[in-house]
Amino acid sequence: MDSLLYYLIPMMLVVGAVAFMEWFAAWSHEHIMHGWGWGWHQSHHEPHDAALEKNDLYAVVFAAFAIALYFGAAWLWPLWWIAIGITIYGVLYFFMHDGLVHQRWPFKYVPRKGYLKRVYQAHRLHHAVKGRDGCVSFGFVYAESAAKLRKKLQDDRRGLPTSAREDRDQRPSGH
């Protein structure tokens, strides 16, 4: 029983931290990065040639927070396992978002089926809307189906005031 708890509690802390981070990442992506934090995130929604984006600073902030927790574990041991969960989430985020979707690794791989394809398509649709407003799918590990997201995009578009819709319709062609 003791040894069960010895393993069970850390495991629950790690899994809980990973799950919480997906929720928190999606929430902050929607309400901070596409809100008052757009100044850093904008770089990610615009085409560019540079290897680094201002948006990467968000990853630095999250990493710094995890490192602080590792140090904090000297005083409060559960922080160690929470920090490990955040680190695992960071690796998942880089794999899914920077690797799979945005191809920031030196090979090309586009998933053709299953869960990876779902995540890939969902984040592609996040980038389907130009600019800060009206985007869908803010998570990185959990994703709604492409069909659902496309419908959301269509509904949003219909809900726009006419002036904004015309403005958006004209932008891509721009003759």
Ligand SMILES: [Zn+2]
């Ligand atoms: Zn975004």
Ligand SMILES: [Zn+2]
């Ligand atoms: Zn992206």
